[in-house]
Amino acid sequence: MMDDESRLDKRASMFEVAQMAGVSHQTVSRVINHSPNVSASTRARVQHAIDVLHYRPSNSARTLASRRSHTIGLIAGGQHFYGPVSAISSIEEMARRHNLFLAVSMVHEALCTQSEFEELCRSFDEQNVDAFIFITPTDVMFSAACRVRFRQPRVMITSTHGSLSMGQAGRMMQSDERRRTALVGLDQWNAMAEVARLVARFGHHSALYFTGPLQWRDAATRLLGWRKAAAAHTIESREIECNSWESSEAYSRMNHDLERIGATGESKPTVVVTANDAQAVGVARALHEHGLRIPQDISLVGFDDMTGMDDLWPPLSTVRPDFEELGTAAMRETLRLLGGDVQTVYSSNAHGVGLIPARVIQRRSLGPVPHL
Structure with missing residues (x-):
């Protein structure tokens, strides 16, 4: 029998976990991928074996088993500004809670070209990302995000108005792409x-x-x-x-x-x-x-x-x-488009964009009209 020290030197396999738990390796895979079709007692036995053997699932193995990489590709502009950074932080936190990895690329929001944007998407596609989230604060980025072609769902964080209207943006996408697209923004x-x-x-x-x-x-x-x-x-x-x-x-x-x-x-x-x-x-x-x-x-x-x-x-x-709720809404829309049982309720919608509230904070810099 392998002693504890030699076991730590050798990475445990899914088959060893299955043997210890007395189940098939397919059952172990279902537990790892959070399938609901596993009884609580079986799930507990498998988890115990995972803990004892210090088993860590290979992401590539999970990808082959589920046909998903459990990775979201995020392309964002505005990295030097308060709002986009706050939204990214919220997206990353929610992704971790759902056992997803967030791969991030930052671009210059005003200088990003169509070819640069498409090259980033191709790079993420080679990593087999499950979906894209785009933070597109400028018309240049929003246009690039609408024009790019790929099979994965896309969620875009943007505003309702600009030199590119929502109607024009919709016409840039193919009909099947529009069905796999969600837009979220602030109720400005x-x-x-x-x-x-x-x-x-x-x-x-x-x-x-x-x-x-x-x-x-x-x-x-x-x-x-x-x-x-x-x-x-x-x-x-x-x-x-x-x-x-x-x-x-x-x-x-x-x-x-x-x-x-x-x-x-x-x-x-x-x-x-x-x-x-x-x-x-x-x-x-x-x-x-x-x-x-x-x-x-x-x-x-x-x-x-x-x-x-x-x-x-x-x-x-x-x-x-x-901004935190804005990021959370973008991630919830991503999960919904991936087939999850998730719904996002917005305070309002406009031009096909789900809107997150923004409220006025009254402080002392605003006062009555001065007496002349």
Whole structure:
């Protein structure tokens, strides 16, 4: 009989586990692959043998047995930004809970080409991934994800609007691919409607809105949502278009606008709304350097509720998207498309996209219209 030390030096096989548990190797395979067609007592015997023998199933063996690799391929843009990173973390955590491995490739969200995207998909396909998740924050990436051809299900995290409409995106895919596709995103229309309602409640009817880079679908969707909501609440809104999400650009553009207002004698807006929190930080610095107090002289609202926004002075009113739930919803849709008994319930749907809520967090940077 093999002693304990020599057994540890030799990797146990499925057949040894089956022999110790008194079952067939097919039964061991069913236990490993979480098949429901195994009695509780048999499952316990097999698990005991696995523990005693320190058996670790080979992923290649599992793939041959189940015709699945238990691997999800994720291609993501926006790795330098708070939202995509938070969603990836949530996807990976849920994948582990379902005994799935997440293979990740990061790309530049604005510079990724169709050929680069297709090459990454081919690389994952060679690994026999079971499904794809694409985080496509820009029109360039969203288009590439719709055009690529493969047999596996795909889940795309994106926004409802951009230069590429959802109708155009659907026409890029073949009918069978559309049936194997799910889209999830944030409910940014309702979020901007809440911002406008709150701003109007404080008596503001003159606003300055900082856009994000409009090749980002989030920026395009937030801008359209803000325009519609501002009009509904009779808020006169002037826009400053930014080419990045960076605080430095917002700081520079706010400085320039304040200098212009000072030179022309034009009335200042009573509130500034920005497309993300980093922009709000830049705006706050520019206002401070011009001797304007927040919110006594001008109010400020951001978007994202990044870490530390509650520690700004004054603490920033902002929108808090549920990025963790966004990642969880993407993973649940993946499991559903793979045939699992999983359903995702959304608070709302628009243009074929299941939407995750984002709520306004009111803090001291938003106050009443100043008395003149």
